Amino acid sequence: MNLNATDLCLTVDGVDHLRNVTATFRPGRLHTVIGRTMAGKTTLLRALAGLQGVDSGSLTRAGEDFLRTPVWRRDTAMVYQQFINYPHLTVFDNVAFPLKRAGLSRDEIRHRVQQSLASVGLTDFGKRKPSQLSGGQQQRVAIARALARRTGILLLDEPLANLDYKLREQLRDEFKALFSDQGDTIVIYTTTEPAEAMMLGDVVLVMHEGRILQTGTPQEVFERPATTTVASIVNDPPMNVFAGRLKGGQVTVAGFQAAHVSAHLAELSDGAYQFGLRATDVSLASSGVDGEVTYVEISGSETFVHVVVGETPFVVQLEGIHDVDLGDLVKLRLRPDRLFAFDERGALVRTPSHDLVSVEGR
Amino acid sequence: MAQLDIVDVGHAYAPGAEEERWALKPLNLTFESGKTYALVGPSGCGKTTLLNILSGLVRPSRGRVRFDGVDVTALPTKARNIAQVFQFPVIYKSMTVYDNLAFPLQCRRWDKARIDAKVQQVAEALDLHDRLRQPARRLTADDKQLISLGRGLVRDDVAAVLMDEPLTVIDPQLKHSLRRKIREITEQFRPTVIYVTHDQYEAMSFAQELLVMKDGRAVQQGTPEQLFEAPSSTYVGYFIGSPAMNFLTVDHGDGPFALGGRPLSAAWDVPASTLKAGEVQVGVRPEHVRIVTDPGPNTFPGRLKGVSDHGAQRVLEVEIAGQPVRAKTPRDQGVPVGEEVLVHLPRAKVLPYADGELVLRS
Numbered sequence: 001m002n003l004n005a006t007d008l009c010l011t012v013d014g015v016d017h018l019r020n021v022t023a024t025f026r027p028g029r030l031h032t033v034i035g036r037t038m039a040g041k042t043t044l045l046r047a048l049a050g051l052q053g054v055d056s057g058s059l060t061r062a063g064e065d066f067l068r069t070p071v072w073r074r075d076t077a078m079v080y081q082q083f084i085n086y087p088h089l090t091v092f093d094n095v096a097f098p099l100k101r102a103g104l105s106r107d108e109i110r111h112r113v114q115q116s117l118a119s120v121g122l123t124d125f126g127k128r129k130p131s132q133l134s135g136g137q138q139q140r141v142a143i144a145r146a147l148a149r150r151t152g153i154l155l156l157d158e159p160l161a162n163l164d165y166k167l168r169e170q171l172r173d174e175f176k177a178l179f180s181d182q183g184d185t186i187v188i189y190t191t192t193e194p195a196e197a198m199m200l201g202d203v204v205l206v207m208h209e210g211r212i213l214q215t216g217t218p219q220e221v222f223e224r225p226a227t228t229t230v231a232s233i234v235n236d237p238p239m240n241v242f243a244g245r246l247k248g249g250q251v252t253v254a255g256f257q258a259a260h261v262s263a264h265l266a267e268l269s270d271g272a273y274q275f276g277l278r279a280t281d282v283s284l285a286s287s288g289v290d291g292e293v294t295y296v297e298i299s300g301s302e303t304f305v306h307v308v309v310g311e312t313p314f315v316v317q318l319e320g321i322h323d324v325d326l327g328d329l330v331k332l333r334l335r336p337d338r339l340f341a342f343d344e345r346g347a348l349v350r351t352p353s354h355d356l357v358s359v360e361g362r
Numbered sequence: 363m364a365q366l367d368i369v370d371v372g373h374a375y376a377p378g379a380e381e382e383r384w385a386l387k388p389l390n391l392t393f394e395s396g397k398t399y400a401l402v403g404p405s406g407c408g409k410t411t412l413l414n415i416l417s418g419l420v421r422p423s424r425g426r427v428r429f430d431g432v433d434v435t436a437l438p439t440k441a442r443n444i445a446q447v448f449q450f451p452v453i454y455k456s457m458t459v460y461d462n463l464a465f466p467l468q469c470r471r472w473d474k475a476r477i478d479a480k481v482q483q484v485a486e487a488l489d490l491h492d493r494l495r496q497p498a499r500r501l502t503a504d505d506k507q508l509i510s511l512g513r514g515l516v517r518d519d520v521a522a523v524l525m526d527e528p529l530t531v532i533d534p535q536l537k538h539s540l541r542r543k544i545r546e547i548t549e550q551f552r553p554t555v556i557y558v559t560h561d562q563y564e565a566m567s568f569a570q571e572l573l574v575m576k577d578g579r580a581v582q583q584g585t586p587e588q589l590f591e592a593p594s595s596t597y598v599g600y601f602i603g604s605p606a607m608n609f610l611t612v613d614h615g616d617g618p619f620a621l622g623g624r625p626l627s628a629a630w631d632v633p634a635s636t637l638k639a640g641e642v643q644v645g646v647r648p649e650h651v652r653i654v655t656d657p658g659p660n661t662f663p664g665r666l667k668g669v670s671d672h673g674a675q676r677v678l679e680v681e682i683a684g685q686p687v688r689a690k691t692p693r694d695q696g697v698p699v700g701e702e703v704l705v706h707l708p709r710a711k712v713l714p715y716a717d718g719e720l721v722l723r724s
Contacts, residue, residue, distance in 0.1 A: 166601060176670075296567075320587075321587040
């Protein structure tokens with residue numbers, strides 16, 4: 001049974017939290033909702049769960065008007081950013097709590113609790129109290145409690161946001177297996193991280209300022225971002241978007257001739273465009289567009305070099321750890337075959353030649 | 363700014379505990395004047411204990427602490443002339459931004475003109491110069507945190523700036539810009555900085571050198587590049603980098619290493635006679651593993667078990683001789699067809715480990 005949201009709107013104190021949100025959530029699929037903080041992701045989940053009313057719009061499941069269905073009858077479990085557990089109960093009792101309230105038999109409760117604790121890797125932790133667990137383990141308890149209810153709808157609101165990056169990495173891998181194992185459940189998972197949305201989602205919904213900007217497979221939203229805003233949200237670091245001109249087979253940026261036009265842009269008429277280029281498709285080279293390094297960031301295994309060209313900021317992603325100093329004068333090489341073209345209002349016009357789905361080595 | 367020396371310092375919170383259980387096992391460290399250091403490691407690794415010993419909040423069970431050669435072990439915090447930034451901003455709520463910054467200098471009886479010049483200079487660097495007359499309590503958490511830092515920077519004679527997870531209460535979106543700001547400021551004022559965080563990403567983008575801690579021990583000190591390229595132990599290889607470094611158990615007889623019966627050359631020779639009996643592994647970063655079409659040296663048949671789409675990159679999960687290996691590949695390289703693949707481990711990037719420790723080049 002699909003869950004259908006149509007034109008959901010919510011305004012609080014003059015600020016739009018949900019703007020005409022229309023989406024279909026399907027059983028057996030994991031939907032990731034990606035957006036920056038304050039995009040409306042949490043509000044959307046709360047509205048689906050019935051914890052938050054809306055001003056207008058409809059929400060239906062199998063013909064039932066969900067907006068008139070009280071919270072406890074929505075067949076929905078939710079996991080929050082903060083690890084919420086009952087501190088005075090053991091891990092086992094935390095997971096069993098909603099099942100007891102639902103009046104299940106003792107055998108059934110024990111069976112379900114053991115099964116869901118096993119699925120989150122906490123089989124031997126049933127007798128502990130939440131305070132004796134690490135943050136990652138506490139969040140697993142909350143997830144186990146949600147899973148044990150076997151609801152038709154499972155909502156997860158940035159469940160990894162408060163964990164450190166090594167733990168996020170590990171749980172993300174586990175989630176992939178865990179959620180693909182949930183049968184006909186509708187799973188909706190919010191995140192601010194593109195890699196998480198891409199890795200986990202069967203369907204990705206891109207949300208911004210209360211609107212759903214695009215819905216599609218991870219491949220679709222990544223390869224064919226409908227707007228510059230989508231392109232920025234689904235890439236980490238955000239896609240470089242810059243104003244440029246196309247003229248006589250040349251792309252110019254900030255007055256610099258940046259690249260020769262490659263085949264995929266050849267049919268475009270001359271004029272002003274916004275171009276998009278991923279951080280991985282810009283490099284530091286011995287010749288190219290002049291820029292100045294404004295900031296350098298190092299992740300575990302990549303270096304992000306922030307460069308300003310005239311007034312236009314670029315981020316360059318280098319594999320490995322590189323020593324680049326603030327204030328260095330550098331030259332950027334932009335890969336012409338990887339340029340996305342958007343019109344002046346930001347709508348997608350052309351994408352780079354399609355990513356090869358199956359290939360070689362090199 | 364001062365050089366900080368830790369000489370044979372160890373600490374046990376429980377008196378009489380055996381050394382194996384000390385929160386900080388005896389160690390020697392030097393923090394050079396004007397450099398930025400990050401202490402990283404999971405909770406309970408001893409990083410906060412070490413910071414508190416430097417600040418004087420904790421008197422170590424043994425060893426000496428020296429600032430520029432002067433023994434400060436017995437001195438209380440206020441006699442050590444250090445600046446501290448904590449998880450939560452510490453400001454004088456009743457004062458203006460200006461007075462918050464000027465206060466430490468007034469206490470030192472600087473004359474007014476000198477105070478004013480210094481406050482203006484620091485406020486400019488912090489981007490707070492247009493809000494100097496505002497009450498400090500009205501500022502946002504990230505600006506308050508800048509004031510905490512600024513109060514340390516106004517003092518020319520401060521020995522070191524100690525920061526304990528200063529980004530904890532900062533909104534995720536602002537973390538990036540505050541981190542950048544703190545780095546710019548420390549590059550300008552060049553204080554000796556010791557920064558504690560559990561987030562490797564934060565540590566690597568901020569500090570010139572990292573100290574990775576585990577179970578009360580300093581396991582490796584080095585630049586981000588050194589930790590990435592040559593982790594001193596399998597633990598550091600796991601902790602730094604995403605995904606973690608691959609480790610493969612290899613056979614070693616009298617000749618080179620072997621993996622699945624095929625020879626595997628490492629970056630340097632490891633004569634069998636120099637190895638104690640025990641498990642020998644080779645480590646290779648996912649960024650350096652390559653999928654190739656042609657057989658050759660250090661190239662092994664593998665099976666492709668899974669593909670994880672991270673956006674601009676994919677992580678291929680491969681199995682070689684029954685052992686999992688991850689390869690991080692650029693998106694435009696595509697995904698190999700079929701399950702059978704050839705995996706190349708570039709010799710220069712293959713490091714030998716015995717019993718979890720890097721075998722040094724002889």
